[in-house]
Amino acid sequence: MSAAVTYxxxxxxxxxxxxxxxxxxxxxALGERPAxxxxxxxxxxxxxxxxxxxxxxxxxxxxxxxxxxxxxxxNARDWIADFQPRWAADPRLLGPLAVPLPARLFQGALKNLLxxxxxxxxxxxxxxxxxxxxxxxxxxxxxCYSHSLGVQGERAVAAAYRRTPRGWPWIIHAAEGVDAAxxxxxxxxxxxxxxxxxxxxxxxxxxxxxAWAALAARGVGLVWCPAxxxxxxxxxxxxxDLAxxxxxxLGSDSRLSGAADLLAELRCAxxxxxxDAAALLRLVTIDAAALLRLPQAGRxxxxxxxxxxxxxxxxxxxxxxxxxxxxxxVRLVLVAGQPRYADAPGAFAANGSAASRATVDGxxxxxxxxxxxxxxxxxxxxxxxxxxxx
Ligand SMILES: [Zn+2]
Numbered sequence: 001m002s003a004a005v006t007y008x009x010x011x012x013x014x015x016x017x018x019x020x021x022x023x024x025x026x027x028x029a030l031g032e033r034p035a036x037x038x039x040x041x042x043x044x045x046x047x048x049x050x051x052x053x054x055x056x057x058x059x060x061x062x063x064x065x066x067x068x069x070x071x072x073x074x075n076a077r078d079w080i081a082d083f084q085p086r087w088a089a090d091p092r093l094l095g096p097l098a099v100p101l102p103a104r105l106f107q108g109a110l111k112n113l114l115x116x117x118x119x120x121x122x123x124x125x126x127x128x129x130x131x132x133x134x135x136x137x138x139x140x141x142x143x144c145y146s147h148s149l150g151v152q153g154e155r156a157v158a159a160a161y162r163r164t165p166r167g168w169p170w171i172i173h174a175a176e177g178v179d180a181a182x183x184x185x186x187x188x189x190x191x192x193x194x195x196x197x198x199x200x201x202x203x204x205x206x207x208x209x210x211a212w213a214a215l216a217a218r219g220v221g222l223v224w225c226p227a228x229x230x231x232x233x234x235x236x237x238x239x240x241d242l243a244x245x246x247x248x249x250l251g252s253d254s255r256l257s258g259a260a261d262l263l264a265e266l267r268c269a270x271x272x273x274x275x276d277a278a279a280l281l282r283l284v285t286i287d288a289a290a291l292l293r294l295p296q297a298g299r300x301x302x303x304x305x306x307x308x309x310x311x312x313x314x315x316x317x318x319x320x321x322x323x324x325x326x327x328x329x330v331r332l333v334l335v336a337g338q339p340r341y342a343d344a345p346g347a348f349a350a351n352g353s354a355a356s357r358a359t360v361d362g363x364x365x366x367x368x369x370x371x372x373x374x375x376x377x378x379x380x381x382x383x384x385x386x387x388x389x390x
Contacts, residue, residue, distance in 0.1 A: 005337075005350045006034035010310070013050070013281075013318040015300055020048060022306040025337040030302060031044055039350035046331045047318040049281075050300045051118025051307030053288035054262045055223045056171070056202050056251025059108030059122050059139075063096045063381070066231060073232045075177030076203070077150045079257075102129050103378040106252070109136040110375065110382055114327040114360060115261035116309030117284075118335045119297050121223075123147075123171060123202070123253070136340060138307070140292055148173040149185055154192055161194040169292050170194075174201040174357065178233050182206035186215060191229040195220050200291055202251065204237040205229050212242055221247040221291040224283070227259035227268040240274045249288035250280070250357050263325055270323050277319035284322075306337035328361040332364040342366045357388035 004023035012020055017031030034040050060388075069082045087093050096104070105127055112120050113136035121140045122130075130139045133172065144164040146157045149172075157172065164170040174185045183206040189195050197219030204222050205213065212222070221241055229236035248321045252258045252265040259265040266280055275283070289298025297303050310331040314324040332342045339347040339355070345366050348355035356372035358365050361384045368373070372387055 003350070003352060004028065004035060004038045005041060005347075006032075007043050007048070007310075008034070009045050010043060010048045011313070011318070012048045012300055013229075014285075020117060020300065020306075020308070023339045024332070025306055027300055027302050027304050027306050030300070035196050039210045039352075041347050041350045043331065044312070046310040046312050047321050048300065049116065049311070049318065049322065050285050050286040050298050050304075051309055051333070051335065052116045052262055053249065053292065053294070053298055054112055054117040054120045054252050054284070055200075055249035055288050056123055056225055056253055057108060057112065057120050058254040059112075059120065060101055060104040060124060061256050062108035062111050062199045063099055063104050063252035064254070065092055066258075067256055068232060072234050073177065073289075074179040074225060075182050076148070076173065076232065077177070077181075079232055080151065100378075101127070103380050105129060106135070106374060106378055107380045107382055109139075110371070110380065110385070111255075111261050112192070112252075113333060113335075113341055113371075114330065114385070115263045116311075116327075116330060116333055117252075117262045118307040118309070118333065119294065121169075121171065121292060123173075123256055129387055132374075134368075134374040136335075138335065139235045140294065142167075143169045143171060145171040148176070149188055152351055154156075154188065157189075158192040158194060161196075161199070164198065166196075166198060167293060169198050169200050170202045171190070171202060174202055175206040175237075176203035176232075177206050178235050179206065185212070186211055200249070203229060205233055207237065209238045209241060212238060216247050221249065221326060223249050223251045223291075224269065225251045225253040225258060225265070226272055227265050228253040228257035230268065231257050236272060238274070239272075242273045243279050243283065243287075246282070246287045246290060246302055248275075248283055249291045250283040261327060263322070265328060266323055277317070277323050281319040281322055301387050306334050308332070309332045310330065326361065328363040328365075330365075338368065340368045359386045359388065360384060
């Protein structure tokens with residue numbers, strides 16, 4: 001049974017509070033002194049963000065290298081086709097594929113956890129291990145998805161949209177390319193009746209600002225994956241107007257095409273020059289929560305789950321700090337009030353939970369003992385991460 005913990009010297013982002021009290025997995029108070037009996041953790045002036053939301057990943061595809069066989073593609077269909085003859089022949093695919101699925105999913109979740117992403121929209125089938133207490137992140141469960149028109153065809157896509165409860169997001173890869181066929185997918189989805197206020201298009205690279213304005217008028221949102229888009233197409237979606245309307249969430253996609261993790265994805269997004277740092281922070285917090293229909297996520301408020309990311313103040317503002325940070329800088333990540341990744345064991349001791357020492361990108365870090373045990377048991381080889389004594 002873990003005690004209530006008050007985190008002091010915390011600069012709580014979006015709440016103008018200098019402390020945060022966690023009890024029973026939730027935020028119990030903001031800006032209050034520790035209650036009698038509380039354990040206390042000093043965060044030394046760290047910025048405390050809500051746990052970040054990664055709006056698009058394929059968790060099981062994060063033990064692969066970034067792969068492509070042409071310098072630039074015109075359409076993701078051609079990239080997918082380039083994989084087909086190689087699944088059974090290319091060692092860069094065969095090796096990662098030989099790793100059992102639970103280990104691959106765990107690695108994808110660990111990638112997210114270490115970057116402060118505590119909630120992930122996984123664009124593939126759910127797996128029973130997502131519910132284990134030692135699974136590193138929350139996986140969005142109240143959502144439906146289709147792969148794409150190209151992979152599944154119009155009938156299956158339209159049926160999937162019709163089956164989706166109106167209050168749940170429905171997510172599909174669309175307009176993933178720069179050619180006319182990619183651009184035509186928005187019209188095809190409209191004709192199928194698949195564009196509603198719960199529709200989220202992943203990528204949307206081929207759509208010009210006027211097309212996006214029309215989609216936004218229907219309530220459609222974008223899951224933006226600029227690193228993947230740049231890798232495959234040398235181009236990305238026009239997001240400035242959409243982001244100003246709160247209709248964009250950021251996704252890392254998997255390492256087959258995307259950035260190393262969500263923090264790296266944020267830097268790639270900033271490098272496009274389309275969205276400023278403050279807006280980028282919203283794309284991984286409140287705007288992502290609104291688009292994914294996660295009313296409890298993306299903010300730190302009394303009563304909300306205590307999912308958070310603490311980063312030392314690397315810059316004057318929280319948003320600039322987020323863009324400057326790597327996973328080695330992370331001070332603390334909590335999921336449901338439980339420390340999972342930190343730079344010192346104090347938060348684990350305060351919470352009454354066991355910790356294991358690790359090294360991440362050359363820096364001494366601490367993982368929850370349960371996650372470290374699972375990592376060792378599954379034999380996951382996350383680049384840059386070693387368990388001390390392993
Ligand atoms: Zn994807």
